[in-house]
Amino acid sequence: MDVTNDAGGGLPVAVPSTALFTDQYELTMLQAALRAGTAHRRSVFEVFTRRLPEGRRYGVVAGTGRVLDAVENFRFEPALLGFLREQGVVDEPTADWLADYRFAGEIHGYPEGEVYFPGSPIMTVEGTFAECVLLETVILSILNHDSAVAAAASRMAVAAHGRPLIEMGARRTHELAAVAASRAAYIGGFSSTSDLAAGFRYGIPTAGTSAHAFTLLHDSEREAFAAQVDSLGAGTTLLVDTYDVPEAVRTAVEVAGPGLGAVRIDSGDLLVVAHRVRQQLDELGAHDARIVVTSDLDEYAIASLAAAPVDAYGVGTRLVTGSGHPTCSMVYKLVARASGEGEDAPLVPVAKKSLGGKLSVGGRKWAARPADGLGIAEAEVVGTGPVPEELAGRQVAVELMRDGRAVARETLDAARERHTRARGRLPLSATQLSRGEPVLPTRYVGATP
Amino acid sequence: MDVTNDAGGGLPVAVPSTALFTDQYELTMLQAALRAGTAHRRSVFEVFTRRLPEGRRYGVVAGTGRVLDAVENFRFEPALLGFLREQGVVDEPTADWLADYRFAGEIHGYPEGEVYFPGSPIMTVEGTFAECVLLETVILSILNHDSAVAAAASRMAVAAHGRPLIEMGARRTHELAAVAASRAAYIGGFSSTSDLAAGFRYGIPTAGTSAHAFTLLHDSEREAFAAQVDSLGAGTTLLVDTYDVPEAVRTAVEVAGPGLGAVRIDSGDLLVVAHRVRQQLDELGAHDARIVVTSDLDEYAIASLAAAPVDAYGVGTRLVTGSGHPTCSMVYKLVARASGEGEDAPLVPVAKKSLGGKLSVGGRKWAARPADGLGIAEAEVVGTGPVPEELAGRQVAVELMRDGRAVARETLDAARERHTRARGRLPLSATQLSRGEPVLPTRYVGATP
Numbered sequence: 001m002d003v004t005n006d007a008g009g010g011l012p013v014a015v016p017s018t019a020l021f022t023d024q025y026e027l028t029m030l031q032a033a034l035r036a037g038t039a040h041r042r043s044v045f046e047v048f049t050r051r052l053p054e055g056r057r058y059g060v061v062a063g064t065g066r067v068l069d070a071v072e073n074f075r076f077e078p079a080l081l082g083f084l085r086e087q088g089v090v091d092e093p094t095a096d097w098l099a100d101y102r103f104a105g106e107i108h109g110y111p112e113g114e115v116y117f118p119g120s121p122i123m124t125v126e127g128t129f130a131e132c133v134l135l136e137t138v139i140l141s142i143l144n145h146d147s148a149v150a151a152a153a154s155r156m157a158v159a160a161h162g163r164p165l166i167e168m169g170a171r172r173t174h175e176l177a178a179v180a181a182s183r184a185a186y187i188g189g190f191s192s193t194s195d196l197a198a199g200f201r202y203g204i205p206t207a208g209t210s211a212h213a214f215t216l217l218h219d220s221e222r223e224a225f226a227a228q229v230d231s232l233g234a235g236t237t238l239l240v241d242t243y244d245v246p247e248a249v250r251t252a253v254e255v256a257g258p259g260l261g262a263v264r265i266d267s268g269d270l271l272v273v274a275h276r277v278r279q280q281l282d283e284l285g286a287h288d289a290r291i292v293v294t295s296d297l298d299e300y301a302i303a304s305l306a307a308a309p310v311d312a313y314g315v316g317t318r319l320v321t322g323s324g325h326p327t328c329s330m331v332y333k334l335v336a337r338a339s340g341e342g343e344d345a346p347l348v349p350v351a352k353k354s355l356g357g358k359l360s361v362g363g364r365k366w367a368a369r370p371a372d373g374l375g376i377a378e379a380e381v382v383g384t385g386p387v388p389e390e391l392a393g394r395q396v397a398v399e400l401m402r403d404g405r406a407v408a409r410e411t412l413d414a415a416r417e418r419h420t421r422a423r424g425r426l427p428l429s430a431t432q433l434s435r436g437e438p439v440l441p442t443r444y445v446g447a448t449p
Numbered sequence: 450m451d452v453t454n455d456a457g458g459g460l461p462v463a464v465p466s467t468a469l470f471t472d473q474y475e476l477t478m479l480q481a482a483l484r485a486g487t488a489h490r491r492s493v494f495e496v497f498t499r500r501l502p503e504g505r506r507y508g509v510v511a512g513t514g515r516v517l518d519a520v521e522n523f524r525f526e527p528a529l530l531g532f533l534r535e536q537g538v539v540d541e542p543t544a545d546w547l548a549d550y551r552f553a554g555e556i557h558g559y560p561e562g563e564v565y566f567p568g569s570p571i572m573t574v575e576g577t578f579a580e581c582v583l584l585e586t587v588i589l590s591i592l593n594h595d596s597a598v599a600a601a602a603s604r605m606a607v608a609a610h611g612r613p614l615i616e617m618g619a620r621r622t623h624e625l626a627a628v629a630a631s632r633a634a635y636i637g638g639f640s641s642t643s644d645l646a647a648g649f650r651y652g653i654p655t656a657g658t659s660a661h662a663f664t665l666l667h668d669s670e671r672e673a674f675a676a677q678v679d680s681l682g683a684g685t686t687l688l689v690d691t692y693d694v695p696e697a698v699r700t701a702v703e704v705a706g707p708g709l710g711a712v713r714i715d716s717g718d719l720l721v722v723a724h725r726v727r728q729q730l731d732e733l734g735a736h737d738a739r740i741v742v743t744s745d746l747d748e749y750a751i752a753s754l755a756a757a758p759v760d761a762y763g764v765g766t767r768l769v770t771g772s773g774h775p776t777c778s779m780v781y782k783l784v785a786r787a788s789g790e791g792e793d794a795p796l797v798p799v800a801k802k803s804l805g806g807k808l809s810v811g812g813r814k815w816a817a818r819p820a821d822g823l824g825i826a827e828a829e830v831v832g833t834g835p836v837p838e839e840l841a842g843r844q845v846a847v848e849l850m851r852d853g854r855a856v857a858r859e860t861l862d863a864a865r866e867r868h869t870r871a872r873g874r875l876p877l878s879a880t881q882l883s884r885g886e887p888v889l890p891t892r893y894v895g896a897t898p
Binding site: 018020021022023024025026027028029031032033035036038041043045070080083084087089091129133136137138140141142144145146168170171172173174175176177178180181194195196197199200206207208209210211212213214216217218219223226227228230231232236241242243244317320321322326327329332333334337339350351352353 | 467469470471472473474475476477478480481482484485487490492494519529532533536538540578582585586587589590591593594595617619620621622623624625626627629630643644645646648649655656657658659660661662663665666667668672675676677679680681690691692693766769770775776778781782783786788799800801802
């Protein structure tokens, strides 16, 4: 499968412009800086997080491809400018400046699917203050949301030990967040989605057959199963827990024959029920009929079913809500800016004074991940200034955008494979589900945190 | 202010169609039912929740207006049908049926802003099985997301005791979920939003002035403040915690004069800092300068600042993630359907057999909320069959859509006022932040849960 990740339009996710996914203060700062003559100072903004969600061992970068789309489509059409003028959000010179806006700077960052740790420079945005300051909200929205879902997906994929995971969470989150969640889940290791919009927009394989309503619509479970098999073939998945599970399994095999594709169980003690259903299916000769389970699963429930005869997991709520951590705490901070207005004015590192534990490290950063002889990562090294020679080949960030043009588009499969690879190079404790410290320590070089 | 809530287009939230915000099984069920001849049985689907999030006293319905938009725009354009055919999701007869699809049924439900409890029939969708089954995912996505945010907003509004609340969470959630979150927060009691898309789409008042980056861009805090005041006037809000708070407050009043609009504090021990800043502002003669606080607030932090000299709260992460409960557990269940294919075939109640504690009550429901002599609600009464005479005037649900046309559009302000009114009629313990049981018991009449 070749899942494309391009900026192409297509209903219903594409929006004509992303320029209003912006907090008002970005525009008021722009206006004040334009007037003060400081708006065109070369600036470096950095996306990073001070900590992982409590107990998590690693983070997963997702949303990078969507960020590239969003930045390329960040334009102020006349209707938007009219709104901003009318509401007095910006003055005329600022509105005029916005009319010509397109980001023409550089973006480097962790490629999609890569893992990250506290202090990792996940994305670095460089250009004038004016052009960079406007991108704060849209970049953070995308990365914070998508990375939260990808991290949950990754843990679930670890717990599933290779059994396929189906994303079924659309009904539990905003209808467009759902589409991005499907995308992030795929990167984190899910195989398919129930969400047709995600299939349409991103080419993610879709799945789904029937709900309890279909059984209840018919005068008997047998009639419902017969109708489904008649329409979808014996290879379909029959939902067997509307009334009595053993009776439903018997009816399912009678109706579909021993070639029945699968049964789905959506309630009860899945461990016990799965064993009984497997035994019953085998006794009925339906040895190849698979068992899909779908009731309020998270990574712990999935892990607890490792020894059960389960062939696939459908996961909804806990996936799209980040399994307890529905957002990441990524921030977008000015870390360096030119000391004056000239093009050659040197960059100076800047940082808010630490207060209440909010750590900020000034300066444009690089990150490298040295490995031991077996290729297992040893630390997340974050530095300012020149990259030490021995770490030059171990850098994590790549160029994502040059002169405002995306240079690192890739398929979702590429990001998904990168994630599996990156996770595989972490120390083994990364894949423990238990709470713990980040699996790699962050070491600062040439900068005092 | 007249906040409109109509279906009007407008960038960037409008999407050409909502028809793909659909789980695949809805289409496969449709196809099988069309083939079996059962697709046109009259059906009643109900949105309800079996429980509130743990410890919550009441739920808040939000998203109703968005559901009306979504249902009216639920159309399968040729591009979508082409995708569904190509992927083999549906067969030709089903694709042909979808091409003409428009919902032509009836929707009743709790009006937006109303409170709800376990078992409340929040929305009732009636029509043929075929036309109703397709709406499951989009309706649940909207109601589950928006109601989760509105519930958090309502608790925060209670905690703020009339002080204004500013929604600032866009960066912590999906970029379009953020717009819906602003809308839900406004219904729940917030006053304004930082999100320009929410201002543009829904007319919610927007707010915002500057971030630490603006101070760091300039060569000194004084220069930054001067630039901001020069651009936005002395009535602006200056951010005073980039370096040293007392020095910043002194500089702020020096630069803006005693007519300084407000200062914002975004870190540190807000209780202590707010008191010191208030004292300092008063000593400097800036008696009318307000104090806005914005650091990781939730309803508990807001309540803890009740005695602090704080004039407004900016809330982000905890609001848009539902303050610990980022989704509701609303489900969409077939509760009744015709016993045969004829138009006059009587409706029969249906329900999945309870298993693993999943309670379902069959039958088309009404809900009423009787009150005591002071107008305080006593119970959430949910019933099937005829409404008892003494409860007829106490019914909660209203007609929302007739023959597929919305009949209950209203402004956001109407929903916001309804919420304040509905919350005010609950027993006093509803506004305790502490964990507890739902503040109204749900009583079933004429149906056995």
